[in-house]
Amino acid sequence: MKHEIIIAGFGGQGVLSMGKILAYAGLLDGLEVTWMPSYGPEQRGGTANVTVILSDSAISSPVLDTFDIAVILNQQSLDKFESHVKPGGLLIYDPYGIHRKPERSDINCVPINATEASVEMGNAKAYNMILLGALLRLCPMVSPDTVIAGLKKTLPERHHHLIPMNRQAIDRGAEIAGL
């Protein structure tokens, strides 16, 4: 089992933390994981992306050219990474702010309107967890329970009251993906 994933969007959308939460859940499930961010000035208002790999065997390169899964949160990232999804792969995108839809017919392109859903939830910070919930519904590489267990272990006590909101966001994402 190996999942090679790129998550890409604007800095501030929670791209890096979504990848980190996913990687940590993989670690809790005993998988090998790597998390390789783009770092530097592009994080401030520009594009940010992170490559996450979950595997049941040792991971060689943390840097990849093609991906099984792409989670795309803005137009620039779609333009950049659509052609890098492996045939038969999965492309999840937020249609909000995207004016050119994905064109590939040899991959599964799934719109997840997480912007709208986070507004409905009244919490913009739920955005990346909605997408994570959708991702885990479409490709159950780790369970949402493991994600929550990871949050409990990594978040300081004072933020634990936010965990139920994160659970709701994951469930909402799974619900949208299941429609």
Place this chain on the structure above:
Amino acid sequence: MEEDVKLMKGNEALAHAAVRYGADGYFGYPITPQSEVLETLEELMPWETTGMTVLQAESEVAAINMVYGGASCGRAVMTSSSSPGVSLKMEGISYIAAGELPALIVNVMRGGPGLGTIQPSQADYFQATKGGGHGDYHLIVLAPNSVQEMADFVGLGFDLAFKYRTPAMILADGVVGQMMEKVVLPPVRPRRTQAEIIEQCPWAVTGKRGRGHRNVSTTLELQSNEMEKNNIRLRQTYDLIEANETRSEEFMTEDAEYLIVAFGCTSRICRKAIEDARAQGIKVGLLRPITLWPFPKEAVCRLSKQVKGILVAELNNGQMIEDVRLSLSVGSSVPVCHFGRTGGIVPNPQEVIDSLLSNFPQSK
């Protein structure tokens, strides 16, 4: 899951490992892509637990001279920086080598020359392995390729530095510093006591302490015949290190017809390239130098007799390739080609395969 398995960046793992090793002091100045080292140490506040000193100096030059001072006293002290910052430290590093003092220096390389870019690079290979500072000296240069090794090489680096009384360098890159992986942190060791330092480091500047003489640490020797003795003694130390501490790792070399030589993050990318190339029937293997100095000459020489071509892959315009060529037997006709990306560009595995196929079309 084992309780001690953590998910962290290479830079963070290195900072944790320093505290757990029982390091006495860290002196640094922030620079991307290694600022998490100082940040993590400040967060860990080891001065309240182990008593380790953590200090943000006013500059890289100040930091390395604090290391020089601490090392003179037999303390396990370290600094970290990235390429332009490491250039600033070079005078101090030469002095530490001349003083026959143990210290750990970390370079998380970024693109250069000059201020360059903040993205990953391996362009400081020459600086780390061929001197960098002035005079006839070497550093023991360790090149980690994983977060686990960023943690493990702290202890290894300090141990080698103390064993041979010479500075050691961890030559990492922006990828290894910034990526997160699973890591099992090394065991916690207590810091050495002053009595232990006096016993184990009879050269340390610790005060007269009942001895007939004071220890003095100096690098000035105006008498040429005395200075030459120092140079000969250093050479003898380097010979010992070359004989005993050369480290490398091989992957799929048993039946390899082509060889890739790569270190650090590039070795990880090449490993993936080799997995993919093998799936296409190309018999290629990897030699990964773990110590860049001393360089694994014998492993290169041995494998060069088995293969039809060698590709040296590195994030520079061709530096380690010189050591690969120098490792070949006299009269060896094996072609040695180079694949490099620069400026902070990190290649993907397919680019390595493409380079292998274009340099050695008969490999397919």
